[in-house]
Amino acid sequence: MGNVFDTACHVSNRSKRNVHVFLTEKKRALELDAILNLPETRSSASGLSFLSVFVLHEDGQEAFAPNKMVHNMAPEWGPRLLPCSTTSMSPPVLFWVGYVPCLCSGLLCLLAVSFWSARWHGGFSWDGSALQFNWHPVLMVAGLVVLYGNAVVLFRVPFTWRQKKLTWKLVHGSLMLLALLLSVLGLCAVFDNHRSSNIPDMYSLHSWVGICTVIMFAFQWLLGLAGFLLPCSPPRFRSNLKPVHVWMGKAILILSLTSCISGINEQLFFTLNGSSGKPYNSLPAEAKFANSLGLLIVAFVLVVFGILSNDDWQRPETHHESAPRDVEK
Structure with a gap:
């Protein structure tokens, strides 16, 4: 035999x-x-x-x-x-109970941060003025939080299980690249505004955490490209990289949440200083709305972590994921 x-x-x-x-x-x-x-x-x-x-x-x-x-x-x-x-290959109904709020809360975050900048800060422009700064919170929330969070849970969505994982790796990487580009564009908006208004850069804790988040995000994307998409990547490197990739992905989402919450708070302290209108400690309408935006972002991130924490909702293994590359056909 x-x-x-x-x-x-x-x-x-x-x-x-x-x-x-x-x-x-x-x-x-x-x-x-x-x-x-x-x-x-x-x-x-x-x-x-x-x-x-x-x-x-x-x-x-x-x-x-x-x-x-x-x-x-x-x-x-x-x-x-x-x-x-x-x-x-369908996950429990409980998955959809978590995923639908993930989509809805992400959309609400985008609408809320856009409304905040338009309603209380005059709208948007790209001329170095304060209107250009208004792009900063919108682009950072869109890239570092909403788009990033949805890209993280992409492999948990059941209809992606029926196609080759390589296809969805490309989608995942593309969404992450778009999120990274939006966050870099958000940094450009604030740096251009600071330069035009003679405001110093990188002096606050918010700016330090934010720039570290974007740098870590860029490093993570390059590592993911090298480890999971390039055909020359050694199998041992890919297997060793996977837990690091997962950990860094969660860490970036936590840092993104921290950056957004501190940024909202910093903006409220600057604009609601009592010189023109009610101060922050009197809790005017803008303060209530912006605080609610912060809670909405927190809720979105918690839903994303809830989806990631359930091992039963992981994508089933396929030969593209599990078999060594030297024996794949």
Whole structure:
């Protein structure tokens, strides 16, 4: 029979996903019928609906602890990942309960920050005046918060699971690049205004946190491009980079939230200083609206973190994500 390798089967109660069979290089493929006819693979009324099948490599590594060993082999199959039975790939209804507010609160953030700049600060222009500064909060909220947050949860959206992940990696990277460009444009707006008005740059804590956020964002995007999109990226580098990429992504979102909240507060202290109208501590209409905008941004970020924190809503693995590049076909 030649080389025989073991396959571990593991049944989980997680959300319904595709069944995948992982094959190693220069090994014979599994007889799919032998797997699909196992009692563990048949759905029951209790909701056992997800089968993960993983090859045990010669060095003994495995992804899940086995509870059933299968030895039936099918000859002449090359190393690749095969999708097996096609159970529903839809996450629980609870996902949509979180994702719809994510979209709605993000849109409300954009509308609110635009209304704040237009209603109380005279609108927008690009001439170095205070009207150019009004672009700064709009572009930063749009790029660093709303667009960034939606790009972060892109892989959790179920209709993206049915296409190749490379396609959505490109969409994810493009959205992140657009978010980065918007944030850089927002920095240009405030620096041009400061230069025209002879206002010093980079003296406040808000400006320090903001510039660090954008620099970290740019570094993160370049790392993601090198690790996950360039075909010459070594598999070991990509696997080591992934947890760092995830951590940095969350850290940037936290820093973005911090920058926006401190920026709103700083703007209110500057404009509501009592010299023309009511002071900030009297809580005029603008202060109430801007404070509400800050709470709305906080709510959006919390919803994004809520979506990211649920492992059951992760995209199912495919061969583009899991198989080593030197054995992909």
